Amino acid sequence: MHVPVVIVGAGPAGSLLAWILRQRGIESVVLERKSREYVESRIRAGVMEKNAVDLMIKAGVGERLKKECMYHPGVVIGLHNEHHFLDFDKLIGVGVTIYGQSELTKDLLGALAAEDHKVFYEAPATAIEGIEGDSPTVKYAHEGVDKEISCDFVIGADGFHGLSRHAIPAGILKTYENVYPYGWLGVMAKAPPSKEVAMFCHHERGFALLSMRSPKISRLYLQCAPDEDLNEWPDERIWEELDTRLGAPGWELERGEIFQKDVTPLRSFFSQPMSHGRLFLCGDASHIVPPTGAKGLNAAFADVSVLSAALIEYFTKDDATILDRYAGVALARNLQCQRFSSGNTAKYHIHPDSNPFERRMQVAELEYLVSDETSQISYARQHTGLPFDYWPEI
Ligand code: RFL
Numbered sequence: 001m002h003v004p005v006v007i008v009g010a011g012p013a014g015s016l017l018a019w020i021l022r023q024r025g026i027e028s029v030v031l032e033r034k035s036r037e038y039v040e041s042r043i044r045a046g047v048m049e050k051n052a053v054d055l056m057i058k059a060g061v062g063e064r065l066k067k068e069c070m071y072h073p074g075v076v077i078g079l080h081n082e083h084h085f086l087d088f089d090k091l092i093g094v095g096v097t098i099y100g101q102s103e104l105t106k107d108l109l110g111a112l113a114a115e116d117h118k119v120f121y122e123a124p125a126t127a128i129e130g131i132e133g134d135s136p137t138v139k140y141a142h143e144g145v146d147k148e149i150s151c152d153f154v155i156g157a158d159g160f161h162g163l164s165r166h167a168i169p170a171g172i173l174k175t176y177e178n179v180y181p182y183g184w185l186g187v188m189a190k191a192p193p194s195k196e197v198a199m200f201c202h203h204e205r206g207f208a209l210l211s212m213r214s215p216k217i218s219r220l221y222l223q224c225a226p227d228e229d230l231n232e233w234p235d236e237r238i239w240e241e242l243d244t245r246l247g248a249p250g251w252e253l254e255r256g257e258i259f260q261k262d263v264t265p266l267r268s269f270f271s272q273p274m275s276h277g278r279l280f281l282c283g284d285a286s287h288i289v290p291p292t293g294a295k296g297l298n299a300a301f302a303d304v305s306v307l308s309a310a311l312i313e314y315f316t317k318d319d320a321t322i323l324d325r326y327a328g329v330a331l332a333r334n335l336q337c338q339r340f341s342s343g344n345t346a347k348y349h350i351h352p353d354s355n356p357f358e359r360r361m362q363v364a365e366l367e368y369l370v371s372d373e374t375s376q377i378s379y380a381r382q383h384t385g386l387p388f389d390y391w392p393e394i
């Protein structure tokens, strides 16, 4: 079998790319290692930048998102157990949108399924070959049978643990990584959010974040050890710790049934080049960020915007200009996401090895941020998202 595009991975990046290409009549096959149910129930991102929302709407899969999302005009920063609202809307005229990654994935995979798009689930890609030639191949396993498909382009959208990045020859692929000495303990709770917007709190006991998924569901995080044992965190201890770190005079944290707990180690990672021959990487396959900046999914969508524009130009106009620019343009934007995400992580978390001077300077930086409008404008611009370099003509 030969198709124009094989997409490895049906996460947000792979499924949105397949959907956009489909809108322009460009055929693709999507290979996904896990089941559809598994991908749809992965609880991860919550915050979408305006451009990411606009891309979903432009692609015609934003109807439920528009109805069910929660618009946040800014964020609250917690410092010295006081809450400071940064009004992004007032500062720069744009806020952020809350919509769960699991809902987004349901919208995308549902749209593809409704049109019988070829998405093979439980079909792990096992090898990518011939990317330096004109017709690369992807080997995969499906229903107990080893198969192979050839194509014009392979898209590696298979996340951080995928195989596509490794198809770039070792002498060419460069990787950069920072592993943090802490992680996030996250919970989902049947409790109305105790703030109208997300709240990022610095506290000497560690960072804490209050977010949400709906008017009835809170999403809460605590800085913890990267290998924190969840057995040591009964619900009562979690609520008490959240109270301590998030609290402020006159404010109360709404509690409710905790129905999901997880621990995420924090890591910054990126690889370059983002393309080699006929292989193009996008999303977490090429770069991951610590979640403090809420950038991972948004960066993946920025890649998809450029890559879909590039493939549409290539297949409909025989023009490879954007495709040739993809690796440089996508990497440059991603480096800014990396910078913001690692900087934001350092701003709020307690580093176990920091000395008293460094801790005081960290607090001084936040004191400056909550009191200085110029730095708030800069923060708002980065938090709400940098522009996308190219938009697909859908
Ligand atoms: P994904 O979602 O990892 O999807 C990759 C897919 O590829 C499949 N796969 C394979 N398929 C076939 N063959 C193989 N050999 C394969 N190997 C892997 C996998 O099964 C999977 O389905 O990558 P993608 O599409 O690039 O999407 C990236 C986002 O998922 C990620 O960046 C975000 O979740 C990050 N993130 C956040 N991003 C935001 O923009 N805003 C947020 O508020 C936000 N919060 C978060 C987050 C991530 C978190 N965790 C758990 C890491 C909060 C958390 C706690």
Ligand code: PHB
Pocket (backbone or CB within 6 Å): 044, 045, 046, 047, 198, 209, 211, 212, 219, 291, 292, 293, 294
């Ligand atoms: C979330 O709602 O899960 C969330 C919010 C803000 C972040 C990361 C995750 O920075």
